[in-house]
Amino acid sequence: xxxxxxLLDRQIVDRDGTPVGKVDDLELxxxxxxxxxxxxxxxxxxxxxxxxxxxxxxxxxxxxxxxxPRRIPYDLVARVDSAVHLSVxxxxxxxxxxxxxxxxxxxxxxxGADDAG
Numbered sequence: 001x002x003x004x005x006x007l008l009d010r011q012i013v014d015r016d017g018t019p020v021g022k023v024d025d026l027e028l029x030x031x032x033x034x035x036x037x038x039x040x041x042x043x044x045x046x047x048x049x050x051x052x053x054x055x056x057x058x059x060x061x062x063x064x065x066x067x068x069p070r071r072i073p074y075d076l077v078a079r080v081d082s083a084v085h086l087s088v089x090x091x092x093x094x095x096x097x098x099x100x101x102x103x104x105x106x107x108x109x110x111x112g113a114d115d116a117g
Contacts, residue, residue, distance in 0.1 A: 008046075011083040012036065012072065014090040020072070021096065023084060027071065035071045036084065039096045042069035070096040 012020040025042035027035035044056030070093075078087040095103075 006080060007033070007036070007084065010080070012038065012086065013083050014086050014093075015078070015088060018090050020086065020090050020093065021070065025069065033074045035073050036077070037069040037071055039069040070094065 007023050007026060010023050012023060014020055021038035023036050024039060025037040025046055026033050027037055040055050040059035044052045044054070044059065046052070047055060072086070072093060076086050076088055078085045
């Protein structure tokens with residue numbers, strides 16, 4: 001498997017086909033993929049340079065819990081084709097740090113936001 005070609009930038013979908021994100025980076029132990037990384041912190045590292053540092057540092061500042069990029073264990077991957085299909089529903093995954101911050105600080109303060117969904 002050519003990791004960069006077969007996994008990076010692929011859409012991740014849960015077992016029901018709900019979009020989860022894109023593969024922005026990989027966590028490796030030796031030559032084995034242990035997790036898919038998604039989110040601005042992982043993507044910024046791939047960009048490199050001033051833009052990459054800006055993306056990473058901005059996402060880091062908003063990550064108040066210092067969890068880092070969203071980490072999806074590779075053992076949750078059911079198959080890989082034009083997308084990466086997970087064996088679980090998106091609700092069982094931790095939300096991305098930026099999404100959690102936006103929910104707490106912006107969306108949650110909108111009157112009636114708790115009634116949505």
